[in-house]
Every structure is written in C-alpha cells, then in structure tokens.
Amino acid sequence: MSTLYTAIVTASGREGRAVSSDGLLDLTLAPPSELGGTGEGTNPEQLFAAGYAACFASALSLVARRRKLDVSHASVTAEVGLVAAAEGRMGLEVTLRVELPDELHGEQGEALVEAAHQVCPYSNATRGNIPVRLVVE
Structure with a gap:
C-alpha cells in the first residue's frame, strides 16, 4: 500500500486543544458533562x-x-x-x-x-x- 495522504494533529488530552499541522483544525477539547466535564469543547x-x-x-x-x-x-x-x-x-x-x-x-x-x-x-x-x-x- 502507498500512503495517499497523512493528517497530522497534536492533542494535549481530553482537556486542552487539538491542532492540525496546517492550522485548519484548532479545537478546544473538554470532557462532556455526562463524564463530569464542562462540555465546553469537543471531545x-x-x-x-x-x-x-x-x-x-x-x-x-x-x-x-x-x-x-x-x-x-x-x-x-x-x-x-x-x-x-x-x-x-x-x-x-x-x-x-x-x-x-x-x-x-x-x-x-x-x-x-x-x-x-x-x-x-x-x-x-x-x-x-x-x-x-x-x-x-
């Protein structure tokens, strides 16, 4: 198999940020309220x-x-x-x-x-x- 595309994203855990190498994805991460988190970010x-x-x-x-x-x-x-x-x-x-x-x-x-x-x-x-x-x- 040959690789057609590689996405690169760095995350700091369930609470923090997820950022792609090209900067197009930049999200706040937070656990959902159902798991005791704030729910103020994606998961x-x-x-x-x-x-x-x-x-x-x-x-x-x-x-x-x-x-x-x-x-x-x-x-x-x-x-x-x-x-x-x-x-x-x-x-x-x-x-x-x-x-x-x-x-x-x-x-x-x-x-x-x-x-x-x-x-x-x-x-x-x-x-x-x-x-x-x-x-x-």
Whole structure:
C-alpha cells in the first residue's frame, strides 16, 4: 500500500486543544458533562463520529457511482458511544444511521450500505475491533 495522504494533529488530552499541522483544525477539547466535564469543547468521540460519518458518506457515494445510483441526497449520522469494557478498560461502539432516498430503500439500499461498509477506511480499521451497527433509514 502507498500512503495517499497523512493528517497530522497534536492533542494535549481530553482537556486542552487539538491542532492540525496546517492550522485548519484548532479545537478546544473538554470532557462532556455526562463524564463530569464542562462540555465546553469537543471531545474525541465527537471527532471520531464526524470523521467516520464523512468517510462513510464518501464510500457510499463511491459505491453508488459505480452502480450508477444517485445518493446525492443521502446522509450518514454516526453515533459513537464510550463504553466501560472488562477489567477497567474503555471501548467504543458505533451506530451508523444512513438516510437514503426513498427509491433506494429495501434490499437494494441495504446492499449499497453493506458495500460501502466494505470500502470505507474507517469501517476497515474498526472491523473486528469495535461493534459497528448499520441502520438504513
């Protein structure tokens, strides 16, 4: 494999900043109030959800284009949960809610979403590591 692009971001923890090497991303980080934080900044789970949703939507468009289908009005919502795992470890769980045009509901839409799940780099990175649930809406 050859690297096509490398994103570089430096973060100082759940409370602090996350800044990209090109300066285009510069965010305040803060734990959510549900975890005892102030909630006055974004958090790693939101950033992961944003990246996964955008990546999956792009994969969906790629697969649809190959099948000569129009998904220009589709959207992907990623729900990333922080979960307590065994032995005090923490983990993630993901639900991807894919809203498709009405004409793509049913088996065709489900097959399209599953194909996108095989193409998406985030899906490939998480496969076998965290549970990912696909919901076609």
